[in-house]
Amino acid sequence: MKNINIYGLKFLLYGLLLMVIVSCKRDDGFNAPVSTDLTKPGVVTNIKVTNFNGGAYITYSLPNSPNLLYVQADYRINGSTTRQTKASYYTDTVTVDGFAKSQDYEVTLHAVSRANVMSDAVVVHVHPLTPVYLMVKPTALLSADFGGVNISALNPLKKPIGLILIAIDPSTKGYEIVDQHYTNQDTSNYSIRGYNTTPRKFGVYVTDQFGNVSDTTFATITPIFETMLDKGKFFKYLTATDSPIGYGWELPYLWDGKTDGYSNGWHTLPGAPAPMQCTFGLGVNAKLSRFILWERPNEFSFSHANPKDFTLWGSAKASPADVLLPKSSPIGTVVGDWTNLGNYRYPDPPSGLPPGLAANNPSDQAFVLAGVNFNVSITSPAVRVLRIDVADTWSGGDYAHLMEISLYGNPQ
Template identity: 30%
Template sequence: MKKLFCIQYSRQHRPYLPMPVIIIMVMVVTALSCGKADLNNPVGISDAIPQLVTVTSVENISGGAIIRYNVPKDDNVNYIEAVYEIKGKETKKKGSFYTNELLLDGFPDSREYKVSLYSVSFSEKKSEPVVVTINPATPPYQSVAQTLDVAPVFGGIKTTYKNPTKSSLQITFLEKNNQGRWTEVQTLYTSLDSGTFYVRGLESRLYQFGVVCRDRWQNVSDTLTVSSQPLHEQLADFSRIVSYPLPGDITYEFPLTGRQPHHTGAGTGVGNVPCLWNGETHAPFSKSPFFFFQNTTAGLPFSGLPSSITIDLGRRYQISRFVYWPRASSSTTIQYNYIFGTTHVKTFELWASNNPSTDGSYDSWTKVGSFESIRPSGNTAPGNEYNTEEDRRIAVTGESYDMPEDISAYRYIRYRVFSTWGAQPFWASTELQFFGNPQN
């Protein structure tokens, strides 16, 4: 049988409640007594018009302005809002209660614009406007367009640019179609402070090009019209290229288990040096092996970095450019696990010769140049998580490095790797390609 217990307390034996508990109970009772409608009301004085914001300074910058202000001492103010027009369309920008400045950008021209600043309450009540005048400096898309310098190169054209504000921009080459309309040839996406943009694979004939610069607000510069005739260039003939290992080079035919290659931990699809010029640059691959991977086993002859391979192009070329494709991670689909990370080559040298010494020394070689891999986005942290979509295009296009324009014609190339993006003591690649003007 269950028993019910009723405990009664006399005045002398009331239960003791700590002060924090009493405070919490009072708060709960107070909240419940306010009613459901009160709980749904905005925080603050909902019916009051907030006080005016006080503007302290206006700093005009490229394509925009920074407006600094003092937030009114008003508990009813939730945020500060700027309202202005760009190309006839109303634009709004909010500033937090906890900041004292607003960055306004995206203006297409360098001229005066009126900006209305409001204090806005928690119930979205606006103060009277405080109107200021800004006069943005020349926007980045226009100033960059003014610096473009277009010139013919082997197999294409190039344009150099300067982008000191590191704005996110698109530089597009256009060509007129048969109907006389401009059509896109190629577009560069960049936020670097300067660089060179190439359009490749063109015939050696006279072209009429248009070049425009566009920002992320779709503001577009005037079309720069140029005439250019690319120099003759062709891809080095794969059928002539062979590995030409010299003492000190990677060969992977070490006498650990006879003359078998040793690619410890590299996964499937890995091959020796000659797979670097099999003509396939990215997935899906029809050939196997489809990428090269330097042996990770410490203690092997010539393991670690720097490491080198020597290539016989089969004939002399006045080399115009060298293209490197990072390691591929799948034979069926394009993946980006190794783009600007792990075994992706970061710094290297190219050497050239027509009569290399058989002792492996560099005495008979000419240094073509020292090179460094730089992301299109400019990000320096290794790993795919730091790649932009523009960075990931490298998996398809490869990284292109231009040679000095006064380079002589050479048959033998030595590729010497010093470091990788992932700081690994070994490197990998799907393909290496050389372009230039073949010599008899």
Template identity: 30%
Template sequence: MYIKTYHKIKSEHKKAYAFLMQHIILLLSVAMLFSCGDADMNSPIGKGDGIPQPVTVSGVVNVSGGAIVKYALPNDDNVNYIEAVYEIKGKKTTKKGSFYTNELELDGFPEEGEYKVSLYSVSFSEVRSEPVEVMVYPTTPPFLIVAETLDVEPVFGGVKSIYKNPTGANLQLIFYKLNDGGIWQELETLYTSLKEGVFYVRGLESVETTFGVVCRDRWQNVSDTLAIQATPIYEEMADRTLFANFPLPGDITHDLPNRTPPVQPYHTGAGSGVGNIHALWSGNTTQPFSGTNPYFFFSNTTTVLPTSITIDLGREYVMSRFVYFPRQVRNSSNPPAHTFAATHVKRFELWGSNDPNPDGSWASWTLIGSFESVRPSGSPIPGDENSTAEDRLVTTNGENFDMPEGIEPYRYVRYRVFSTWGNIPYWASLQFQFFGNPVE
């Protein structure tokens, strides 16, 4: 009995011993894994630590402010990507190219000339190959091309600079004025990728001032300052307290026929912040909008564009510009879906008259100009999601449209809409503003 019991206990000990050893081995494996440390855990997982083979340069295409280096990849499975290293203003710059392409675009050069570039193959373990040196010769960079086209001219209430940007590069135009202390004071910055345009600075006094304008790119390369003395032409905002609705037959603010009683065809949704035409000169350009502080929203879907409204300015003005504030809805329940979309007016005309025919005919009216809404970014695709931060500034600052030079003074203005960004037959606006010189 004693011996049998001994063997039974020994057998149980063997099982326990085996179970214990299995757990010890498992714990040791885990300990060894963590003992590798963070450096080993985070080191690249590569196909080897050897030096990769270099690329072979097959050609260089020099472009405005940069160059495109073409190359042939080495027959080396250890190559992860290609890297170019070059200097701009004494500072090292690097550009990486995918293993799956055979060219690398280099940019940011501050002027045309000769630059040395070193190309490397880089392994999965971040080991560089021997460098392959190549010379590139960028042509005049975009910011200098634009700077050569700039000029400064006085306009109503400010100054303007016309520019041409043939490469469509993302650039900044910056206007300055020389203050009394002889220091350049920044007035306004325009961010643009348009191939041509006009940069305005408004709200300036009609006094002789030294202005300067420069062009800067995203690598902080800056052109020389173009300086000029100019006197902004005097303008003032037309007095909105004198404005009045002047509905004519054919206007959307004229009573619709065949209705008893006659009704106005603009949207007057109760409590929605929508008001009648008088909301266009309330003076309010920002949210929130309410029944006592509304915006104008024409929404008669049985009417097709073009549609018009007529406003009596209360006195004659030699108009310099018109400012349109598009509808804005930016809160949690209503996404920002109206800036350069939906009801945002795209194409329109302004007509002027001092003695409009009460029958609503156009014979007594003179076309002031035809206008089209253009985003600062130049994107033609509707929708706030396709807008940049500069595009959205139009919502708060208003969209400016300059009047042709030499127009006659007018008291009555007819606003005629032909299309919207959302291609719908109705439109909205927060506010209209007219600027110019009043006729005494």
């Protein structure tokens, strides 16, 4: 029995050695054709063109060539860039795209055999509709924002585009790229901050994944003054509809500057109906631009009673009347003395992990500890008193907690 196993082992080793020898054949850098049939395939026929934004679908009848492998389209999309698209013999359509303009273009089609033999060329004319990046260009607008410039654009077809912001560089005295924003969302509206209130010339242009670039829209922008509001002026403004606070986590801890999770913050008691709510005064009348929110970190990250969906309400009155505010409403809704300044959702874990596992992920923890920035619409009114309404927490429970908030804007 022992000898049989040894012989069997020898045959196994010989087989493995043979496999290694075959797999390690010297590669001369030449890929042999999958066929030795050098017959030239026929050409595609019955060609039809369906144009779309920036491209076209070319439909055809395949040649009666048993050795056919694919159809190849070669074309120039702008003055210097060429593209090549292939479609297997399983389909009767090849897609050509990336064209820079809505105009006539030539596309050369070849049927290609398994031996890499090309058919005679067939030239097709396409006339793409307006490319997406050129559709977006007229909608790309620049406007003043707190500490910088706001960029907005519309992309109704939701195709990949890039919004490129440029500005004069003090050292080079020329225009340099200061931000690149890539998206396939239908609406873009974001701000680039960090500038003083000196007028500055900005430009924005649109690009796509094919390297096409639009003209540049220029505007002279005077950024609006922005500063972090003085937390020393904040004060508790207790109202009857505010949620009961517990565990020694009193409301002033929400602006004491401590974000590490080992200090106290704001914490409501269980049992109160949603939305969980707190109200506080700013000590000044301020037009808000944004705020940074720190949720409770460590094992509570993306879980427990940390807010998931919440609304920021504000009042311009020094002593606004209390009122039960709706759990959800459009931005700008006015209820009594209060205006909805924004509806917000805390971001999902950047790692893509489920919320429960994200608490143990270092990058997700760092994200929470850094605080999350939320913008306030520039059209929102100046306010003196704020109210945070938590509609939903990560656990879906009936109480909420937060570590810290920092508010930015222009004190009046």
